[in-house]
Amino acid sequence: MxxxxxxxxxxxxxxxxxxxxxxxxxxxxxxxxxxxxxxxxxxxxxxxxxxxxxxxxxxxxxxxxxxxxxNGGQIVNSYSRDIDVIERSVGARQAQLLGQMAFEGGRIIRERIAKYNIQCDLKDGGVFAAFTAKQMGHLEAQKKLWERYGHNQLELLDAKGIRDVVATDNYVGGMLDLSGGHIHPxxxxxxxxxxxxxxxxxxxxxxxxxxxxxxxxxxxxxxxxxxxxxxxxxxxxxxxxxxxxxxxxKSMPCGTQVITTEPLGEDLAHSLLPQDYCVEDCNYLLDYYRLSGDKRLIYGGGVVYGARDPANIEAIIRPKMLKTFPQLKDVKIEFAWTGNFLLTLxxxxxxxxxxxxxxxxxxxxxxxxxxxxxxxxxxxxxxxxxxxxxxxxxxxPHYPFPGGQLFRVPFTALGAWYYSLRDRLGV
The missing domain is CATH 3.50.50.60 (FAD/NAD(P)-binding domain)
Known part of the structure; x- marks a missing residue:
């Protein structure tokens, strides 16, 4: 066998x-x-x-x-489409139930870790990082939306505030979710x-x-x-x-890629992410990163529609990492892999x-x-x-991908290209 x-x-x-x-x-x-x-x-x-x-x-x-x-090992609340999208899709009763549940998964994880003494490098705190004023406006609206459903562990970060939690000049601001966090998945x-x-x-x-x-x-x-x-x-x-x-x-496997550096040492690791929060940016095709328990940087991003394995994962992700942290240009990448998630329309x-x-x-x-x-x-x-x-x-409501299984990859990739172009243009 x-x-x-x-x-x-x-x-x-x-x-x-x-x-x-x-x-x-x-x-x-x-x-x-x-x-x-x-x-x-x-x-x-x-x-x-x-x-x-x-x-x-x-x-x-x-x-x-x-x-x-x-996966990236990040405890991120809500769903891939947020509660406001759900509110527009279903009736008020279902939206209320789904909104109340949007923050429950992280609590369940922590309860399991505590109850069964699971050693998985749990750290608290996750950051959403905004490249543009428009993305920052989205985070401000998201904070109000989540607080409407009783989630109050949120803090908006201005340019200085986000610079204090992640050592890059790429972001104009962000939002800290203290109930977020990260684990060894x-x-x-x-x-x-x-x-x-x-x-x-x-x-x-x-x-x-x-x-x-x-x-x-x-x-x-x-x-x-x-x-x-x-x-x-x-x-x-x-x-x-x-x-x-x-x-x-009604679904499509998609691949995402992750790299992990060699151990950085306490000083360099602390300089990159002083509070040891995990980070994801606000782009449609987002990047995400965090420190491991042994002080490596784990950095992921990119999507391969249809779940093909790229020939050279490091060549895809390392430039993204260096755009965020150019100070890591001489650091060795020790691991690179891909994994599939399931996308719905x-x-x-x-x-x-x-x-x-x-x-x-x-x-x-x-x-x-x-x-x-x-x-x-x-x-x-x-x-x-x-x-x-x-x-x-x-x-x-759920729907099959346009064109069936034969055309779902090119159609979805075309849509993703459109949104990633908007991200790059800041519109």
Whole structure:
């Protein structure tokens, strides 16, 4: 049987020790079978196990193999499209529910870290950085919007204020979210997996779901086994493939690239980001960066539509890093990798059921660290019979990409080019 290891990333190289988990063989029975051991699957499993359900997870590769173990590691509130967009798309009741949930994912992460003593280099504080006065105006409006939904841990930064938290002259201002922050994403996933197992949950690695046999008791088939369940939760996101064609038609895997420097040392690292906040800029195709626990700079950005792996990731991202921090021109890049996230046309997550017993959540559109943890809670609530919050997400409208799967990449890339041109022109 094929064995899929972690990609060669900084996170995999610095991951906490984890057990080798067996592949599924033979037949198993459970209450709920979850497809995917990323954040969505792990969060769902934890909430269900804490409520007494019998749960198993089938994972195609290893815990956190996909976006959960490769992302920028930033705890960013709300969704890829903010609450004002949701307010214009759905009724007042759904918008109120979704707005209230927009800041819950970060709290869930911190609760998990504390409850299960997960060592993942948690640091508090995240900054949104504005290049232009127009972007600064957007942040001012965003602050008012978030405060309207009860999120008050925000501080606007003028040019001097942002220069105090990030050592670059590129920005005119920004906004600090004290409830934001950053983590070692793979270690968070590994810690959550250990918590799942401590509660009696079972995780099968190297066990891709190849078919779901739908019916009164759905059966998830893997190459060497199958799981019969009362309910199935599909949590594969960008790594689900074409397992469920009706979901694949409304989403598109996209790649983002990340590089990590050699250790910078305490003095240089502190000079770049004195408060150890994470940063993302306000461009449509944004860059993001932060310090690791061992004082490396982790810098990511760019989007490859259709999830092709670029030939030279460092050549794409290093110039972006040096534009922000020219003082790092002689610093060595030790790791470079790509990872896929799942994009939806609306940039809002897709949540729903197929029939009565197959549930899914997908399409974080690059904003998944916090949302996936919330999604696990919402999915678990629905499986326990409390569907109000699930239904609020399920009510969001979703559409297939124009031109179908054949043309979704060029059409989306053309739209992204338009917005990135606007970013460069400052309009």
């Amino acid at each position: 094929a064995h899929t290891p972690y990609p060669l990333s900084y996170y995999a190289a610095s991951a906490s020790p984890a057990p080798t988990r067996p592949a599924l063989e033979g037949e198993r029975d459970t209450d709920i079978c979850i497809i995917g051991a990323g954040y969505t699957g792990l969060s769902t499993a934890l909430f269900l196990l804490e409520s007494g359900f019998k749960v198993c997870i089938v994972e195609a590769a290893k815990v956190g193999f996909g976006a959960s173990g490769r 793979l270690n968070l996933a590994l810690g959550e997996a250990a918590a799942v197992e401590s509660l009696g949950g079972i995780i099968y690695e190297q066990s891709p779901a190849v078919r779901i046999e739908r019916g009164t008791n759905p059966i998830v088939h893997t190459p060497q086994g199958r799981v019969k369940a009362k309910f199935v939760v599909v949590a594969g996101n960008a790594y689900l493939g074409n397992l469920i064609p009706e979901l694949a038609a 609306s940039r809002l997550p897709q949540v729903g059921r197929l029939g009565d017993n197959i549930y899914y959540s997908q399409g974080c559109s690059g904003h998944g660290v916090t949302y996936t943890h919330l999604a696990g809670k919402v999915l678990a609530e629905s499986l326990k019979g409390q569907a109000e919050r699930f239904d609020a997400f399920a009510s969001l």
